[in-house]
Structures are given as C-alpha cells and as structure tokens.
Amino acid sequence: MHAARRATSPAGRRSARLAALLLVPVVALGACASSDEPGVPLPDTETTDAADTTSDEGPLVIYSGRGEDLVAPLIEQFEEASGIETEVRYAGSAEQAQLLLTEGESSPGHVFLSQEAGALGLVGDAGLLTALPEDVLGSVPEAYVADDGTWVGITGRARVVAYDSEQVDEADVPDTVAEIIDPRWSGEIGVAPGNASFLAFVTALRLTEGEDGAAAWLEALAANDAATYEKNSAILEAVNTGEVQLGLINHYYWYSAAAEQGAENMRAQLKFGADGDVAALVNATGVGILGGGEGRADALAFVDYLLSEDGQTYFATTEFEYPLVPGIDGPEGVPPLDSLNGPEIDLSDLGTVVESAALVDEAGLTVG
Amino acid sequence: MHPSPVLRLLALLSVVLVATPVIFLGVQLAGQPDGAAWAALWRPRTLSLTLNTVGLVAAVTAGTLAIGVPTAFLLARTDLAWRRGWQVLTALPLAVPSYVAGFAWVSLTPLRGFWGSVVVLVLVSTPYVTLPVTAALRRADLDVEAVARTLGCGPVRAFRTAILPQIAPAAGAGALLAALYTVSDFGVVAIMRFPAFTWAVHTAFSGSFNRALALVLSVVLVALALVIVLAERALRRRAAAPGPVRVGAAAPVRLGGWQVPSTVLLAGLTVAALGVPVATMVVRSVVSVAEREAELARLGEAAVVTVLLGLAGAALAALLALPIGILAARYRTRSVGALETATYLGHGLPGIVLGLSMVYLTLELVPGIYQTPLVLVLAYALLFVPKAAGSVRAAVSQVPVSLEQTARTLGRSPVGAWFAVTGRLAWPGVAAGALLVALTAMKELPATLMLRPTGTDTLATRLWQLTDIAAYGAAAPYAVTLIAVASVPAFLLSRHADRQADPT
Numbered sequence: 070m071h072a073a074r075r076a077t078s079p080a081g082r083r084s085a086r087l088a089a090l091l092l093v094p095v096v097a098l099g100a101c102a103s104s105d106e107p108g109v110p111l112p113d114t115e116t117t118d119a120a121d122t123t124s125d126e127g128p129l130v131i132y133s134g135r136g137e138d139l140v141a142p143l144i145e146q147f148e149e150a151s152g153i154e155t156e157v158r159y160a161g162s163a164e165q166a167q168l169l170l171t172e173g174e175s176s177p178g179h180v181f182l183s184q185e186a187g188a189l190g191l192v193g194d195a196g197l198l199t200a201l202p203e204d205v206l207g208s209v210p211e212a213y214v215a216d217d218g219t220w221v222g223i224t225g226r227a228r229v230v231a232y233d234s235e236q237v238d239e240a241d242v243p244d245t246v247a248e249i250i251d252p253r254w255s256g257e258i259g260v261a262p263g264n265a266s267f268l269a270f271v272t273a274l275r276l277t278e279g280e281d282g283a284a285a286w287l288e289a290l291a292a293n294d295a296a297t298y299e300k301n302s303a304i305l306e307a308v309n310t311g312e313v314q315l316g317l318i319n320h321y322y323w324y325s326a327a328a329e330q331g332a333e334n335m336r337a338q339l340k341f342g343a344d345g346d347v348a349a350l351v352n353a354t355g356v357g358i359l360g361g362g363e364g365r366a367d368a369l370a371f372v373d374y375l376l377s378e379d380g381q382t383y384f385a386t387t388e389f390e391y392p393l394v395p396g397i398d399g400p401e402g403v404p405p406l407d408s409l410n411g412p413e414i415d416l417s418d419l420g421t422v423v424e425s426a427a428l429v430d431e432a433g434l435t436v437g
Numbered sequence: 438m439h440p441s442p443v444l445r446l447l448a449l450l451s452v453v454l455v456a457t458p459v460i461f462l463g464v465q466l467a468g469q470p471d472g473a474a475w476a477a478l479w480r481p482r483t484l485s486l487t488l489n490t491v492g493l494v495a496a497v498t499a500g501t502l503a504i505g506v507p508t509a510f511l512l513a514r515t516d517l518a519w520r521r522g523w524q525v526l527t528a529l530p531l532a533v534p535s536y537v538a539g540f541a542w543v544s545l546t547p548l549r550g551f552w553g554s555v556v557v558l559v560l561v562s563t564p565y566v567t568l569p570v571t572a573a574l575r576r577a578d579l580d581v582e583a584v585a586r587t588l589g590c591g592p593v594r595a596f597r598t599a600i601l602p603q604i605a606p607a608a609g610a611g612a613l614l615a616a617l618y619t620v621s622d623f624g625v626v627a628i629m630r631f632p633a634f635t636w637a638v639h640t641a642f643s644g645s646f647n648r649a650l651a652l653v654l655s656v657v658l659v660a661l662a663l664v665i666v667l668a669e670r671a672l673r674r675r676a677a678a679p680g681p682v683r684v685g686a687a688a689p690v691r692l693g694g695w696q697v698p699s700t701v702l703l704a705g706l707t708v709a710a711l712g713v714p715v716a717t718m719v720v721r722s723v724v725s726v727a728e729r730e731a732e733l734a735r736l737g738e739a740a741v742v743t744v745l746l747g748l749a750g751a752a753l754a755a756l757l758a759l760p761i762g763i764l765a766a767r768y769r770t771r772s773v774g775a776l777e778t779a780t781y782l783g784h785g786l787p788g789i790v791l792g793l794s795m796v797y798l799t800l801e802l803v804p805g806i807y808q809t810p811l812v813l814v815l816a817y818a819l820l821f822v823p824k825a826a827g828s829v830r831a832a833v834s835q836v837p838v839s840l841e842q843t844a845r846t847l848g849r850s851p852v853g854a855w856f857a858v859t860g861r862l863a864w865p866g867v868a869a870g871a872l873l874v875a876l877t878a879m880k881e882l883p884a885t886l887m888l889r890p891t892g893t894d895t896l897a898t899r900l901w902q903l904t905d906i907a908a909y910g911a912a913a914p915y916a917v918t919l920i921a922v923a924s925v926p927a928f929l930l931s932r933h934a935d936r937q938a939d940p941t
Binding site: 130136137138139157158159160162163164165167168170171172173175177204262263265296297298299300302303305308310312322325326330423426430 | 480482544547627628630632636639641643647725726789793796797800804807808823848886887891892902903904905906907908909910911
C-alpha cells in the first residue's frame with residue numbers, strides 16, 4: 070500500500086556524486102587553501118540571477134519539507150510527464166525554512182514544498198517567495214492560499230484524536246476541544262506541544278475562542294497532566310503501545326504506520342473531529358516559488374503538476390491526504406473534507422505561530 | 438624551551454577555524470530586534486532547562502565513571518576470562534547511535550524522562566571512560582602500588598593513593614567527552630521526553646520558528662560546554678602528570694570467586710548497550726508488512742558515503758588537532774590552555790546551529806563550495822577537533838622530551854626530530870583520536886541533514902527519513918549497517934587501548 074521508494078536521480082548522476090565524494094579526502098588534505106576552485110564538480114550550486122532569468126538553466130532544484138518516501142515517486146512521475154529534470158533536497162519543513170532563511174537570496178533552491186503552512190509563511194514573510202499567478206491561486210479554496218499570494222495549498226491534513234482501541238471505546242473518544250480537556254483523560258493524553266501542527270491548532274483555537282479561551286484550554290490540558298512528545302509519530306507509537314490512551318495527531322500518520330505494521334495490527338484507531346469544532350481543523354501542505362525560481366517555467370510547471378488531477382490523486386491515494394482542488398475524489402475510508410466542516414479560519418492567519426508558542430509555554434506545556 | 442612560532446601560528450589558525458561557527462551566532466543575535474534576546478533568555482523556563490541539563494550531565498558523568506572505571510580495572514588488571522573479547526565488546530557501544538539506543542529502550546521498557554535519558558546516555562558513552570582508563574591502568578607505575586602495600590596500606594588505600602592519581606587524567610578526559618556528548622545530544626532526550634536544553638533549541642527552531650530564542654539558548658549551551666571543559670582542566674591541573682615510563686608488568690589481580698559475577702556484569706552491560714538496540718531493530722524489520730523494493734544498492738551507497746565522509750572528517754580533524762595537541766602536551770602555559778579550551782567552542786553547539794552557521798559562512802566566504810562534500814567534511818572536523826586534540830595531547834605527552842632533544846643534538850632539525858621521535862612514537866595515539874572522530878562523524882545527523890550535497894544520503898540521514906514516517910522496518914537495515922560500520926573504528930580503538938600494554 071505504501072509507495073515503494075525509487076531512486077530520484079539517474080544512476081549516472083549518482084556515481085558522479087560518489088566519485089566526487091571519493092575526491093574529498095584528497096581535496097580536504099591537499100588543497101585546503103584553494104577553496105575558490107575546489108576539485109569537486111558543482112552540479113547544482115550555480116546561483117540564478119533571479120530577476121531576468123527566463124530560461125531554465127540546470128535542473129529544477131526543489132527544497133522538500135516532505136519526506137522522500139512520500140513525494141519521490143510523485144516527483145518521478147512529474148519528471149516523466151514533463152521531461153523536466155529535478156534535484157530534490159529533503160529535510161523537515163522547519164529545518165528547510167531555517168536553511169532558506171540563512172541562505173537568503175543566495176539559495177540554490179527554486180521551489181519550496183512544505184509539510185505545513187507555518188514554514189511557508191515564515192519564508193514568505195522574509196521576502197524569499199515570489200507571487201504566484203492568479204490562475205494557480207484560484208485553483209484551491211481561498212482559505213488555503215497565502216494572503217499575499219506567495220504560496221498555495223496542495224493537500225489538507227485533518228487533526229484527529231488517536232485512541233488505544235484496547236482501552237477506550239470509540240464512542241467515548243472526545244471529538245471536540247471541550248471534551249479533550251475532560252478530567253477523565255488526566256495523564257492519558259499525548260500531545261507534541263513544540264510541533265508545528267499542534268501550534269497551528271493552537272492558533273486556530275486563538276482565532277475561534279479568543280486569547281483567553283485558548284489560554285484557559287491549554288491550562289486545562291496542562292492541569293490534566295498531558296504527556297508531551299517531540300512529534301506526531303512518537304505520540305502514535307505511544308498510543309499504539311498503550312502508553313497513553315489518547316493522542317492529538319494528524320490523520321495521515323496512522324495510514325503510514327498501518328502500511329508498515331498492517332492495518333489489522335494497529336491498536337491505535339482514529340476519531341475525526343466533530344462538525345465545525347476546532348478539533349476538526351484541516352491544515353494545509355503547500356508550495357511556493359523561491360526568488361531563485363522566479364520566471365522559471367519548470368518551477369511553475371511543477372506547481373501546476375501538484376495541483377493537477379494526477380498530482381492531487383497521488384496524495385489522496387498513496388498518502389490519504391485531502392486534495393484541495395475541488396472535484397477530485399478524496400482518500401478512501403476517510404471522512405470527506407466537506408463533512409469535516411472545520412472551523413471558519415483563514416490558514417494565512419496561522420503565521421502568528423510565535424504568539425501561539427508563547428501561550429503554550431505560559432501554560433507550562435512546552436519544552437521551549 | 439619556548440614553542441616555535443610556526444607551531445603557535447598553526448594552533449592559532451586551527452582554533453580560529455574551529456571558533457568560526459560562534460561568529461555566526463554573534464552576527465545573528467546582533468541582527469535580532471533590541472531586547473528580543475534578553476527577553477528570550479530571562480524566562481523561568483531557561484532556568485529549569487539549565488537545571489535539567491546540568492542534572493543530566495552530572496548523572497551521566499557519574500554513571501559513566503561508576504561503570505567505566507571498574508570495567509577498565511577488570512580489563513587491565515585482572516585475570517578475567519575472555520579478557521580480549523570483553524575488551525572489544527565494551528568498546529562497541531560507541532558505534533550505537535544514541536537515537537537508535539533510545540528508540541530501542543522506549544519500545545522495550547517503560548523507562549522515560551530523566552532516568553530513561555540517563556540509562557541510555559550512560560550505556561552509549563561509558564566507553565569514552567573505559568577505553569582511556571584501561572590504557573592508563575596498563576601504563577600505571579605499579580611499583581608505587583607495591584611500595585604502598587609493603588608500607589602497610591590495604592589494597593583499597595594503596596589503589597586510591599598510588600593508582601588513582603595516575604588514572605585520574607584519563608578518567609577525567611573520558612568523563613569530559615561523555616559530559617559534552619550529553620550536553621549536545623538531542624536524540625535521546627527527545628525520545629525519552631525529557632525537557633533538556635537541546636530539545637528546547639530544536640522546538641524553538643522548528644515548532645515556534647523563534648530564531649532569537651533558539652540562538653540565545655544555543656549561546657547558553659556553548660557556555661555550559663565551556664564550564665564543563667574548564668572544570669575538567671582544573672581537575673587535570675591538580676592531578677599528577679602521567680608517568681612516562683612504565684615499570685614491568687605486575688601480576689594480574691586474581692578474581693577467584695569474583696570471576697563469575699564480573700563476567701555476568703560485563704555480559705549484562707553488553708546486552709543492554711548492544712544487544713537491545715540491535716535486537717529491536719532486527720525484530721522491527723521482521724514484523725514489517727510493508728512491501729518495499731529492496732534498498733540494497735542504496736544501502737550500500739549510503740554506507741560508502743558515510744565511511745568516506747567520516748574518514749575525511751577524521752583526517753582533517755586530526756590535522757587541525759595536531760598543533761593544538763602538541764602545544765598542550767609540551768607547554769602547560771596559560772595561553773596554551775586558553776587555546777585548547779577554545780577548541781571546544783564549537784562542541785557545545787547543537788548540530789542544527791552548527792549546520793546553519795556553516796551554511797551562512799560558506800555562502801559569505803566561499804560560495805563555490807556550498808553544498809559540496811567539502812563543507813560537510815569541514816563541519817565534521819570543526820565539531821570534533823577537541824576529540825582528536827585530547828588524544829594527540831595524551832599521546833605526545835607520553836613521549837619524553839629528552840628523546841626529542843637527543844635527536845636534536847644528533848643533528849636533526851626541529852621538524853625532523855619531531856617526526857623521527859615524537860611523531861613515530863605518538864602516531865598510534867593520534868590515529869586513535871582520528872578513529873574517535875570518524876565514528877562520531879558517521880553517526881552525526883543534524884548538521885549532516887543541513888549541509889549534505891543535494892541528493893546525497895548518509896546512513897544516518899536515510900535512517901532519520903524512514904523513522905520519521907514510522908517506517909521502522911525499512912529503517913532497521915540502516916541502523917544495523919550504521920552500527921556495523923561504526924564498529925570498525927570502535928574495534929580498532931579497543932585494540933589501541935589493548936596495545937598500551939606492550940611497550941613499543
């Protein structure tokens with residue numbers, strides 16, 4: 070069920086890299102001084118003069134905050150369909166955002182594909198993303214587009230409550246934010262307070278319940294002795310082993326774990342949020358074109374491909390994520406996006422994540 | 438005799454290079470809005486995080502000493518059965534990445550939080566103490582102990598007064614490495630859910646995108662690492678200089694009835710530190726139902742890349758460490774001490790911050806090498822120079838200066854005399870330092886993720902990618918291969934400690 074991994078680049082380029090690596094000791098030991106002319110070939114570090122480049126020199130360089138095993142097959146499909154050559158750099162979305170901020174305008178990257186909106190907002194606020202064409206922005210509902218038009222949502226990821234089916238009945242599992250902080254779950258609920266998707270959820274709470282309401286909710290969660298984890302996959306693992314009864318995660322983590330362990334072997338099950346409640350928040354993955362990719366036809370072609378029927382269907386069928394382009398079938402076995410009917414908020418507002426983190430911190434939940 | 442100006446210049450250059458990442462921290466902090474840094478620092482949470490990390494460092498250091506010194510005694514001074522085998526097995530935990538060990542212990546036991554972090558960190562870093570103390574015990578001047586015994590001291594008191602001072606510098610150096618490792622480790626505390634400093638840095642960067650906070654916390658970490666280094670220096674100054682001449686082999690202590698308990702103890706440690714992680718990974722791999730294409734070719738390539746990068750980083754680190762280590766061994770002056778301490782500046786930096794500083798500095802100074810393997814090799818060298826410098830210092834200080842002076846009087850040039858005498862006698866120690874760097878670099882993750890050439894994977898980066906999507910079955914072969922590959926330098930290190938017994 071899970072997409073099998075394939076090599077992202079042709080074998081030739083790989084062995085060239087290997088050869089370059091073999092040179093390293095020689096270079097490092099013998100030629101420390103001649104750093105202007107390193108003995109290592111530089112396939113992808115030419116810095117494109119952003120403003121007036123219209124030709125696509127060299128391969129399209131994609132900075133991906135989404136895992137290689139998730140998107141490499143899709144990028145390969147894109148290469149086959151378009152004849153465009155790509156080079157993909159993988160790391161977490163937040164790390165990529167920090168990398169892009171540090172590189173600034175010298176970044177060799179052309180496109181930033183992100184696991185969540187907050188990282189795109191951060192890079193966009195630093196002026197490192199370029200405005201996308203109107204027709205691209207118009208292809209998904211307005212709530213999933215940056216206010217300044219610098220990034221566009223690709224897929225939706227629902228916040229869900231994972232529960233240990235051996236300890237808890239499905240009917241008892243909370244599906245509203247009010248029920249989540251019920252004292253009966255004291256010590257039995259896992260959260261990842263430093264994780265970007267939890268912070269996006271807190272921002273949504275602030276937007277719907279007000280600052281005081283969100284603060285009160287977080288304090289109640291802390292008073293309930295919530296167990297704090299580093300990330301979603303660790304929470305799911307804890308629910309799956311019965312360490313905690315409930316965990317707040319994103320829905321698709323369950324599907325990749327089920328692909329690994331067999332769906333029938335999963336102790337952890339999911340409950341989706343109730344209609345209109347913040348517990349049913351749908352967060353977006355998205356893409357933006359970096360300054361270095363401005364004017365590149367291949368960068369735009371890649372964004373278009375992600376929003377095409379092929380691209381959208383790929384995420385729905387292999388990752389169980391919600392297509393954001395209207396009219397494309399949603400993932401099987403997952404409640405449809407319309408029925409989730411999450412809270413009425415604009416994802417661009419999720420950029421105020423630093424304030425959310427401060428609130429979490431004051432409640433005594435986070436480690437930061 | 439004064440150090441040659443060339444040597445001092447080289448050492449200074451090395452230190453400047455090692456300290457460059459700290460420049461990035463300064464530049465970035467200066468660019469933050471006024472007061473943001475102070476506001477970030479002056480929170481009650483900063484204090485509780487500091488106390489957490491300090492407590493963790495203290496407990497892990499104590500634990501590594503409590504296990505490492507007796508283990509070293511068993512290996513060096515007793516008639517323990519299968520001693521050579523244990524020598525290797527007690528070194529191999531160095532090859533286990535802390536995040537793999539942490540994951541295994543969390544899967545198998547309810548250990549979490551502070552004590553969970555302590556157990557795993559002690560298990561993986563005890564060899565830092567065991568190896569040098571074993572070597573030091575072999576070198577120790579046993580006549581002093583014998584004399585103490587004949588003067589009526591009991592065995593314990595004789596050991597304490599005659600042997601302990603001789604192994605204290607080695608134990609201190611090992612404990613220092615374990616302590617610094619604990620300061621900068623992120624993998625274990627994250628898995629164990631213990632709110633330590635590195636976790637806070639990571640959260641500030643990746644969850645709340647609060648760069649000012651992340652940078653300020655990093656400065657605190659660097660300061661913390663320096664405090665630890667200075668504490669170790671102070672202890673070392675008080676300890677006796679290691680005796681250069683080893684006096685004949687003493688008869689090993691007969692374990693007698695202690696033979697079985699000792700063996701059980703070592704076996705237990707080996708199971709905990711090596712068996713648990715490897716077995717967990719193998720089981721995860723077997724129970725996985727995911728259908729994946731075999732990744733053999735890719736695994737092989739990642740292994741080759743990991744080894745090459747590790748070796749290159751080790752070679753460069755040893756090169757940079759040579760002038761510093763030689764100075765530190767030969768001239769115990771204040772300025773040399775300051776230079777040696779400064780090499781640790783980069784060591785307290787979290788990998789992600791070191792990675793970002795290398796990104797910044799490379800693009801500012803030598804954009805041509807950005808995202809080439811060279812930058813990664815340089816990062817490994819900068820991160821791990823102190824590890825190599827310690828070994829160089831220890832190795833060189835064992836070679837009597839008089840030998841080198843004799844060579845000079847026989848007409849050798851200073852450099853010629855050094856290579857003919859000191860270099861030849863000290864090189865195994867220098868190589869051991871490089872091995873330590875190589876195996877640490879092979880396991881390095883955060884800086885590697887940030888700096889690797891686009892499209893290049895090491896075993897650690899691939900392992901991270903697969904565990905991040907909960908594909909533990911597919912990740913297992915990478916974890917096992919990484920342990921296997923890093924076992925080679927760990928094995929060679931154990932042999933090095935062993936050879937200290939035979940005068941060369």
